[in-house]
Amino acid sequence: MIKIVKRDQPSRAIFFFTPVLAIFLTLVAGGLIFFVLGFKPFEALKFFFIVPIADKYGFSELLLKATPLCLIAIGLSFCFKSNNWNIGAEGQLTFGAIVSGGVALLFYEQEGFYILPIVILAGAIGGMLYASIPAILKTYFNTNEILVSLMLVYVSKLILDYLVVGPWSNPEGFNFPETRQFSNSAKLPLLFEGLRIHAGIFLALAAAVISWFVFYKTYLGFQMKVSGFSLKTAKYAGYKGKKMIILVFLISGACAGLAGVGEITGPIGQLHREISPDYGFTAIIVAFLGRLHPVGIIFASLVVAITYLGAETAQIFMQIPKYTGQVFQGMILFFLLASDYLLFFKIKFIGSKK
Amino acid sequence: MHKFFIRSFVSSLVLLFTFTVAAIAKDVKAAFVYIGPTGDHGWTYQHDVGRKAVEAAGFKTTYVEGVPESADAERVLRQLANSGHDVIFTTSFGYMNPTNKVAKEFPNVKFEHATGYKREHPNVSTYAARFYEGRTILGTIAGTMTKSNVIGYVASFPIPEVIRGINSFTLAAQKVNPNIKTKIVWAFTWYDPGKEAEAAKALIDQGADVIAQHTDSTAIVQIAEKAGVYAFGQASDMDKFAPKAVLTSVENNWGPYYVDRVKAVANGTWSQKDTWHGIGDGMVVISDLDSQMPADLRSKVKKLQADLASGKVHSFTGPIYDQKGNLMVAEGKTADDGMLAGMMTYVKGVEGDIPK
Numbered sequence: 137m138i139k140i141v142k143r144d145q146p147s148r149a150i151f152f153f154t155p156v157l158a159i160f161l162t163l164v165a166g167g168l169i170f171f172v173l174g175f176k177p178f179e180a181l182k183f184f185f186i187v188p189i190a191d192k193y194g195f196s197e198l199l200l201k202a203t204p205l206c207l208i209a210i211g212l213s214f215c216f217k218s219n220n221w222n223i224g225a226e227g228q229l230t231f232g233a234i235v236s237g238g239v240a241l242l243f244y245e246q247e248g249f250y251i252l253p254i255v256i257l258a259g260a261i262g263g264m265l266y267a268s269i270p271a272i273l274k275t276y277f278n279t280n281e282i283l284v285s286l287m288l289v290y291v292s293k294l295i296l297d298y299l300v301v302g303p304w305s306n307p308e309g310f311n312f313p314e315t316r317q318f319s320n321s322a323k324l325p326l327l328f329e330g331l332r333i334h335a336g337i338f339l340a341l342a343a344a345v346i347s348w349f350v351f352y353k354t355y356l357g358f359q360m361k362v363s364g365f366s367l368k369t370a371k372y373a374g375y376k377g378k379k380m381i382i383l384v385f386l387i388s389g390a391c392a393g394l395a396g397v398g399e400i401t402g403p404i405g406q407l408h409r410e411i412s413p414d415y416g417f418t419a420i421i422v423a424f425l426g427r428l429h430p431v432g433i434i435f436a437s438l439v440v441a442i443t444y445l446g447a448e449t450a451q452i453f454m455q456i457p458k459y460t461g462q463v464f465q466g467m468i469l470f471f472l473l474a475s476d477y478l479l480f481f482k483i484k485f486i487g488s489k490k
Numbered sequence: 491m492h493k494f495f496i497r498s499f500v501s502s503l504v505l506l507f508t509f510t511v512a513a514i515a516k517d518v519k520a521a522f523v524y525i526g527p528t529g530d531h532g533w534t535y536q537h538d539v540g541r542k543a544v545e546a547a548g549f550k551t552t553y554v555e556g557v558p559e560s561a562d563a564e565r566v567l568r569q570l571a572n573s574g575h576d577v578i579f580t581t582s583f584g585y586m587n588p589t590n591k592v593a594k595e596f597p598n599v600k601f602e603h604a605t606g607y608k609r610e611h612p613n614v615s616t617y618a619a620r621f622y623e624g625r626t627i628l629g630t631i632a633g634t635m636t637k638s639n640v641i642g643y644v645a646s647f648p649i650p651e652v653i654r655g656i657n658s659f660t661l662a663a664q665k666v667n668p669n670i671k672t673k674i675v676w677a678f679t680w681y682d683p684g685k686e687a688e689a690a691k692a693l694i695d696q697g698a699d700v701i702a703q704h705t706d707s708t709a710i711v712q713i714a715e716k717a718g719v720y721a722f723g724q725a726s727d728m729d730k731f732a733p734k735a736v737l738t739s740v741e742n743n744w745g746p747y748y749v750d751r752v753k754a755v756a757n758g759t760w761s762q763k764d765t766w767h768g769i770g771d772g773m774v775v776i777s778d779l780d781s782q783m784p785a786d787l788r789s790k791v792k793k794l795q796a797d798l799a800s801g802k803v804h805s806f807t808g809p810i811y812d813q814k815g816n817l818m819v820a821e822g823k824t825a826d827d828g829m830l831a832g833m834m835t836y837v838k839g840v841e842g843d844i845p846k
Binding site: 200297301302310311314332402403405408411445455459 | 521555607647648834
């Protein structure tokens, strides 16, 4: 007989074990889906998870793909840890890209070492500005940050549309919705000749280190944690909640904005309508899969990045529909949330004794 | 001995020949990169129909669907070029820069980019269709069938391709009915059933009783069916989605071009080209004409179709005036391809301004 018993305390071991369990269950379920669709499950999983990163180029593409996911998820972990549900990282990414792209266009056909830092800073500021809207509305007008930040995603995409179709469109581009290409000084340097991996990866790693320091070594980190557990306790302890809410939103917005900068000044090199395949939303999965811990987030961003690459390889070599990649991302989140049940409950096997 | 030698020599020659031919025909692999799902019944669907024609001609093909125009396009292209594909068709405008970038690294792979204008390397060709010829036919039908003299037009982006279509449509409609007005709603999307449906509803509310579209989903014809107005299918024959509303469709027929180009790669005769084919070359196809159209209109349309194909009639024949009354094309002249490629002004009779 199986009996479900409530735990006295959430298990710490299980806390770090469930993400691994979720990935394992996703692989099993994925293999099953492939089998039902008529593909050889092990071969399909090989093309999905091993072939795309089997060579140097593939591995560099994995890091390229993981960079924005990691950066955004690190930023989101500040919000989520302190009970602030910022769902609009995609909008902050877009607005950051708009501001930094605008600055990059100002320096069109100019060269100089000072250009790139200004462009990067502009992106971070853009993301912060955009994240401050839901933060201020939440602190002073008690609005729901989930709705506000989510709606602002669509606003930012429309602003981008307007700019690349109209005032910022390439004058030599037959009115197609895209800007001019940025000058080389406004682009992130490539790390290796022939590969697309760029200096943005250092931004992601730096963000991870800083977040670790803030979470575990500062008073602010402690305040965030307490607010995350119980807002009432935080209030009772006399923490200035409003300040903290705005601060975590600003950090989160800056990270998302930087992710946008990395895309447009890295592999894309211009502004157009589609600068991000919903990194801002996928990063939410990454943040939770990584348990809001910097190291966990780095690994989680690699795992989720591979679902993008694997979907392409699987379609090229096995004609598996590319949208399976999104199915995998969904399954990871689903199994993670489902296995979180084990955090609070344990399953007891009560054998009937002979 | 002598006989044996000749016989074996001949047979080995024959064998060699068959092997080479077989090798040429079998070895060439074509890849297709799609912006949407193959089941969109619009743009991507028709490209996939073209890909199937290449398969039917005996070549192996690969496709990747739903490739965003973000940084991902470049990786997909590089992977296809790296995995033994000899020719790669990139079927959306946004792939233009990645296509040229990857083409530089793989000089032995041929790249064919749809609807773009950059051919930076000798292994990049571009191709597009003269859809405006199809819109001349739609305009003729719309101008004849409308009772309210207001024609709605759901447009995607204010680029020359779309402006050209609006103009060609309006000019043809004016020819059969000088009183018509074309009202435009810009949806700023190529494919978004929700937005497209909203645009169509707005136009119907403004009195339009014929709706044309330059977006890809079937939402507009379905709204037209419900509202009891006429519409035209876009990219594929959309008659089955709205049998009463759809008078005809302009189909994109890429198959013949794709088969041609893949064969050229197989024969080693492929060279850089900028292709712009219309009704005459079969890249633009007019679907069956609905029986609700009067017989004389149907025969008129058939004749117009033949004249456009032979070049006897050109969609942009002067005199053509812009909205302010300035002469764009003089009487007896036709617009050249340069003018068509950069067309960014409305002709007289189109309402509103081009969004800037």
